[in-house]
Amino acid sequence: MTTPTVNIQDLRALIVGVLETEPEEVTDEAHFSHDLDIDSLLMLEISTRVESAYGVPENAVAVSGATTLAELHAFLISTLTGETSACPLIRSKPLSDPAARLFMFHHAGGSHLLYRGWAEHFPEDWELCLLEAPGRGQLQTLPLIDDCDQLVDYFHTAIAPLLDRPFGFFGHSMGSLIAYQLTRRLLREGDPLPTWLGVSAYGAPRGETEADGRPHLMSDDELRGWLRNVGGSPPQLLDDDAVWRKFAPVFRSDFKLLDTWAPPRNPEPLPVALSVFGGHHDRLIGEDHLLSWRAFTTDFRGLERYEGDHFYVMNHRRPLAVAITAAMRSAAA
Template identity: 80%
Template sequence: MTTTSVTIEELRALIAGVLETEPEEVTDDAHFVHELDIDSLLMLEVSTRVETAYGVPENAVAASGATTLTELHAFLASKLTRETSPSPLIRPRPLSEPAARLFLLHHAGGSHLLYRGWTEHFPEDWELCLLEAPGRGNLQALPLIDDCDRLVDYFHTAIAPLLDRPFGFFGHSMGALIAYQLTRRLLRQGEPLPTWLGVSAYGAPQGEADAASSPHLMADDELRTWLRSGGGSPPQLLDNDDVWRKFAPMFRSDFKLVDTWTPPRSPEPLPVPLSVFAGVHDKLIGEDRLLAWQALTTNFRGLERYEGDHFYLMNHQQPLAAAITAAMRSAAP
């Protein structure tokens, strides 16, 4: 990776150039959207210029979630000084001796940013480990993975050294599938199992793949309409052709992973306590499929539903964290 340095004044001048304003107008903590009035097209231009100027991967700036000059500078400084290979593990509050670890897995088309701010809602002696699939965030330079088994392999390698104390998995949508398959991998290989498994907004695997819905094969307009119906995807992504073109390959790759995964036939129930979570108004998955998880565990902890759609969890961080904490503690031996 490049070790080019970056100064905040250089970034200030770059952004001011895009906005055709004076550098002093771009203050360190001014919010890009609300105070500098940077819309999606301008943000795309800022991102492109920054990525070109500093040699960082395409889409890295957008995926970073930076909303101020200070945040953008900190992100670039960390990217440009990192000498080791990027890791799929993000640990917002690293602990040397955590009482427990909770691994969080994101949805299709998403990133670890789904779980931004979650750490503050969990016990201080717990370590949250956010798993990020390649092709986004700090892993922009890596190719996308569109096969479930290969992504499970990739994550398994990353988490193996961290299974030395009680741990749990929580996955949302595609992340629920990966969490389930990771647990099956650990069981098959005789490795430590999670204390608890939480699956969110994802139906229990059926005996055969559901051919009725294959988002990765949809035409662009159809796919964007389908994503709108599920909620969670910002309008500036779905309504702006330039932004959509940058992120569409990631969506299609992730949906291909889900659509082409072959469910196991008559799988052995997991000897792991399992809880299911969902939004009351989720149009993408029915209650029968959610309750079908009961057959895939020896210890079904029930279904909890929250007000909202497929991305209900974005508005229920605190109560959901409390439910997860209680579930993991009650499941501990």
């Protein structure tokens, strides 16, 4: 017997059919009872249809505890394949009772490997949690996410159980945007907030279109040239056509996320300590754009710049770890 394919869009359509609503109303993370107003009778109807469509045991959905579409999708995958869904959190040195946690977000086209080896430079009682977007690394079989809000939803679900002690966010380039938006999400939903937010090589949100174009719409030759100019990508990735074909979709997806994100209009400054980092020779982000983060927080902790370009972080792990540790401890004092 062939195992049915578990497609989240098919699940969404099923729920939409029961609720007689629009697909955009049933987001991956919308809570069934709180956000979608699904009562017990509607939930029973949904459960029955899901069990029938995917051949899972009667009442399995009801006892699964799934409260969102994303959780229901993960439950079905686990039930039908005997595997748990891949987790976007990499904890190289898990601690049972860490004094603090630092969540780190990677750049466009990158992965958690940007922060490989960083843990040794932080306090022993801190736990580093590296976030990995789908479509790369251990999540390479999952579909890419090219929408900022959807990726924030995805990461929010992953980190929610780990916000039980002081924590901070650090993001590089695209990771800065995700860290900022995730902080805004936590604030809006009344969840614990980071003690400190660090943004690196990414300017504060601006309403106007960036002057250097939209990379996700560039031709292959244009995009490869643009990446060479920015730096940070190994030559074998940009020069080898076979390697490029494998990684190009990841770059285009991440750049689409950046290019299509709509900055909030007149956002309230975050009640979170915020520090900014950058490279002296970054061709994408100038000092003025980095300093403009000052208006997005009630507690601006300044700008630190290091020798290097957009990917200066690769050559300054130890001093950055020292600066991040000091900033988090100062913010928590």
